[in-house]
Amino acid sequence: MSTATLTIDIDALIANWRALDRMTTVETAAVVKADAYGLGIAPVARALADAGVRQFFVAVAEEGLALRRAIGPGPAISVFSGHMPGDADMLNQASLTPMINSVDQLLTHVEALPGHAFGVQLDTGMNRLGMEPAEWSALRDIALAQNPTLILSHLACADTPDHPMNAHQLAVFSEMTAGVDAPRSLAATGGVLLGPEYHFDLTRPGVGLYGGLPFVDARPVVTLDVPVIQVRDVVAGESVGYANAFVAAAPLRVATVAAGYADGLIRAMGAGATFTHAGKKLPVLGRVSMDLITVDVTTLHDMPEHLQLIGAHQSVDTVAGFAGTIGYEILTSLGGRYDRVYHAD
Template identity: 40%
Template structure:
């Protein structure tokens, strides 16, 4: 009998499981479960804290690894009407997912070659240089645009020195939004915050017809003076970010688990992993897990990160490999078995704790989660 790649009967005459089902068996893959209800709850909590301003949503980088289309759709149903992405391609994909209703701003500006694409997807560019403004003004009058001013970050944005040239461009058509970005909002006592607020207040006074926006997640926590007309939470929507006021309750929305492939004992004095960076000081039990840096788990987590199984932390041993991570399961009351899933991010393995262990931040951990990780969305 001829066979094909998808045939369930091979030439040995035995009725085998469907090959596609075997290849795609979820238990063999790392999995990211995303609670959309949690994201909606986080949005509601941030919105209730920002009583005088609109709360938008930053969903760039695939919604920080949580799934841009799914998260955007959930937030639209929760009342969000303004979204931010980084690239034209992200904006076009989000427009297809959300329909014509919401405003979608593209942080990284607009080039003359992109005018048609912006128009077709009804996307609003964030202008970071004068040439962006010239391109934005060629869009249909119904499509708004934003001006982004650099007030101290020294990264991207218009300068106050550009003001006379900007004024010439926008005499007949003011921007819908004037914005800036805080450099040190996660350090509430830093003098840069007040300095940037003062500079931004001066700038926005030149645009009385435009809405103003200064704060992302951490800036929201600095208080009402920083809220203006619109705030732009990103990491807070997903339950991460810096310490927050008592009035804001946020919960991590993503749970990352991966299956154990092998459990084995290692005697005292042996090493684990590439370059022998970990050496046992006593006999230990080790589990090899199907998760590596190709999946987005940071290589810097080697010897510092951790997983959690049955509520018990299991330290990462040695270097993170491309596809595998080894963990110490010696403290578990019973040896785990291949197929058991361990948590790397979630309610037990906190996002920011795991990030600190890897010498990183929650933004990087979630946004790096790779294509081999199965994403599942639910309540």
């Protein structure tokens, strides 16, 4: 097989959800936006639903419709972007709950779908989505009279536990929702780890389910094994790859593997990145190209059929670090050419 194999460990995914659930005394939802962080919304969400997840979150209504088709009736599906123009049929057809972000969205929603469930998103300082305090104050009584399913906000700095923004947003959210009967939610993965005062009535972990930071105790969910196409000897002074970006200072053995930036292995990884084999680190040489990456395999006695980029010896966040980015970007960029294997005992 000439394409890389992306193995998704469903048992690890469920173990991570259960571990985060045990950290709280409230309900634990699951965020499956961006095609379940690139791992496949249908198989991932079905497994989570079978494990007991009763509330899911997606970014947009189109994702919610795909999710409903995958998991069927029953679990609630909330949409972070709220009620956007053209969403009414999808919200109604798939029984999706928009998280209303503004007065305009609330008016759109009650006019298009009177009596249809909705939640409310509040801006507690991130300045991204949600009603600001003054807007919420003017609309609060009207919104609460229609029994919203959830009042939520989102933490900007939860992956940095001692950042003062966390306490600030907690105080603002508590003040904005004082006396509210509706369930409240503030914590994603990082918020779960901040402690009980951030948990309220519902937590909604995302990246932690998929083995990413800041959940350092997460079980690895993703393994990426990339086939070796060709191996060659390079003498001192010869270059490897585009733009002569790497020039050998000594004789080397170089393997060319079948993946590149078209597969989500972003070009910025480049030199400084490593693959592994049996725990041994193997440096990337030169530039990442569209379909190919060149790797120094001089230290290997026998050439394996595959080299591993993500797995037991390198986490998705380690690989992200090679490119100066975050695990979220690597996960959600994993390309469509991979042979995806879902493993569960």
